[in-house]
Amino acid sequence: xxxxxxxxxxxxxxxxxxxxxxxxxxxxxxxxxxxxxxxxxxxxxxxxxxxxxxxxxxxxxxxxxxxxxxxxxxxxxxxxxxxxxxxxxxxxxxxxxxxxxxxxxxxxxxxxxxxxxxxxxxxxxxxxxxxxxxxxxxxxxxxxxxxxx
Numbered sequence: 001x002x003x004x005x006x007x008x009x010x011x012x013x014x015x016x017x018x019x020x021x022x023x024x025x026x027x028x029x030x031x032x033x034x035x036x037x038x039x040x041x042x043x044x045x046x047x048x049x050x051x052x053x054x055x056x057x058x059x060x061x062x063x064x065x066x067x068x069x070x071x072x073x074x075x076x077x078x079x080x081x082x083x084x085x086x087x088x089x090x091x092x093x094x095x096x097x098x099x100x101x102x103x104x105x106x107x108x109x110x111x112x113x114x115x116x117x118x119x120x121x122x123x124x125x126x127x128x129x130x131x132x133x134x135x136x137x138x139x140x141x142x143x144x145x146x147x148x149x
Contacts, residue, residue: 001125004059006032006046008072009039010109011065017114018063018121027125030059047075054103055081062104063121069108076104080149083141088112093120097127099134 003022007015012034022029032050034041043066050062062084064072069086076084084104085096088111096102105124107117
């Protein structure tokens, strides 16, 4: 598995925690930034490149972190083929992979701490899609995208 990861200025600490987790899990990743120091940056500038890498098949999945995760998830979901889920608990992290086959995870550093973020990311990275009836639902989303986007 190969993962693209990025954050805005509000998610740099958790981004570093998740990179360390991926090192421990021996998951290859591309760090897309930000290297923003103490300056403010715009989350779409980081969400769109990661989402496009996933949609184009350059990486298998993406992880995005900002202050709340909301801006990153909204931005990523504008890219055709992306199913980005905002998760701040372990149940949602697991369900979003099993049932929704999400390919991008968003989290908020100002909402959760680094320990929980690592746990969420670990579950999300290691949980497989269960397919079955859920595949039909994912197919309906893909069909809608083809017709309307």
